[in-house]
Amino acid sequence: GQQVMQIPQYQHVQEGEDFTTYCNSSTTLSNIQWYKQRPGGHPVFLIQLVKSGEVKKQKRLTFQFGEAKKNSSLHITATQTTDVGTYFCAGHRGSTLGRLYFGRGTQLTVWP
Amino acid sequence: GAVVSQHPSWVICKSGTSVKIECRSLDFQATTMFWYRQFPKQSLMLMATSNEGSKATYEQGVEKDKFLINHASLTLSTLTVTSAHPEDSSFYICSARVSSNSWPSSGNTIYFGEGSWLTVV
Numbered sequence: 325g326q327q328v329m330q331i332p333q334y335q336h337v338q339e340g341e342d343f344t345t346y347c348n349s350s351t352t353l354s355n356i357q358w359y360k361q362r363p364g365g366h367p368v369f370l371i372q373l374v375k376s377g378e379v380k381k382q383k384r385l386t387f388q389f390g391e392a393k394k395n396s397s398l399h400i401t402a403t404q405t406t407d408v409g410t411y412f413c414a415g416h417r418g419s420t421l422g423r424l425y426f427g428r429g430t431q432l433t434v435w436p
Numbered sequence: 437g438a439v440v441s442q443h444p445s446w447v448i449c450k451s452g453t454s455v456k457i458e459c460r461s462l463d464f465q466a467t468t469m470f471w472y473r474q475f476p477k478q479s480l481m482l483m484a485t486s487n488e489g490s491k492a493t494y495e496q497g498v499e500k501d502k503f504l505i506n507h508a509s510l511t512l513s514t515l516t517v518t519s520a521h522p523e524d525s526s527f528y529i530c531s532a533r534v535s536s537n538s539w540p541s542s543g544n545t546i547y548f549g550e551g552s553w554l555t556v557v
Contacts, residue, residue, distance in 0.1 A: 359480070367470075367531070369480060412548075426548045 327351075330413055330427025338435050343400040345411050345430035353415035353425075356389050356396040361429070362409040370398075370411075403434045439463055440532045442549030449520055449556055457515045457552045459530035465510035466532035471503075474527040474551075483528075486513045520556040528552045 329348045337343050347356065355374045359367035371380055373389035373396065380387045386399045396415075400407055414426040439462040449455045459469055467488050472480040484492045484505050492505035502524075504516040513532075517524055529551035 367480065425550075428547070 327417070327425040328353075328413060328415055328427045330430060332430055333428060334431045334433070336433045336435065337403050339405060340402050343403050343407070343432055344397055345413070345432075346395065346397050347413035347415075347427050348395045349415060349417070349425070350394070351417050352393045353417060354393075356393075356413055356415045358387060358396075358398055359412040359414065360409050361412065367410075367412055400432075403432070405434050405436055408432060408434050440466075440530065440547045440549040442530055442552055444552055445550065446553050447555070449554070451521055451556055452519055454516055454518045455520055455554060457517075457528055457530075457554075459513045459515070459532065459549050461511045461532045461547070464532075466513075467510060468533040469507060469513040470531045470533075471505060471513075471515050472529045472531070474529065480529065483515075517554065520554070522556045525554055525556045528554060 327349065331346055335343055335345070355372055357372045358370040360370055361367040370385070371382060371387050373380060373387055376389065376393050377391045378389040384401045386401070388397045390396060396413055398411055398413070410429040410431045412426055412429045417425060441460045441462050443458045447455055469486045471483045471486065473483050474480050482495050483498045483503060484494045486492045486505050486507040488507045488510050492500070492507065494500045502518055504518060505513065507513040513530065515528060515530070529549055531548040
């Protein structure tokens with residue numbers, strides 16, 4: 325079964341609207357990573373969060389790691405058509421030498 | 437939902453031997469599978485893109501003779517690490533792309549296997 329839950333599975337927004345995807349794990353994660361996959365491409369690493377409550381920003385993207393290190397979110401402000409793609413979260417449970425647990429991904433469509 | 441099974445989850449092999457990792461799409465057909473490698477505390481590194489019935493496309497810096505990829509059917513791709521050495525120890529993960537073009541998949545929905553941890557001793 326899926327170890328890391330990610331919602332929503334699909335999101336369709338009008339250009340300029342905000343977008344948020346959420347990840348939740350039943351167990352504490354050592355870290356959380358976010359990936360973006362453009363249509364026809366492969367997942368590309370975006371960022372890694374390690375500390376409890378950590379918040380990082382990349383231009384219009386804001387990443388948060390929950391205080392309990394069980395959940396995370398990616399928020400995009402004022403979406404653009406270039407934001408289209410699937411966003412994956414993934415995390416290690418315990419040792420970072422072990423398995424990386426991925427969410428199913430959120431497929432974002434941005435209408436112009 | 438779609439499931440990608442990767443086997444084995446953990447493998448330890450002796451230096452100089454070869455090891456095969458399988459990636460299967462259990463309930464869907466995957467014309468394209470991706471193989472990744474991940475070192476501790478680092479992001480996924482795409483090794484190659486595997487298309488059913490054709491030769492894999494390797495990323496720059498990845499030795500195709502060392503990392504043999506076979507995608508003989510729409511549900512199975514294999515990665516064989518030949519003449520493994522300790523520096524090949526890593527976490528290998530595959531993903532499979534759903535073939536369907538029906539909305540909302542648009543032919544781009546992918547699912548990851550759980551990964552295989554290889555230790556070469």
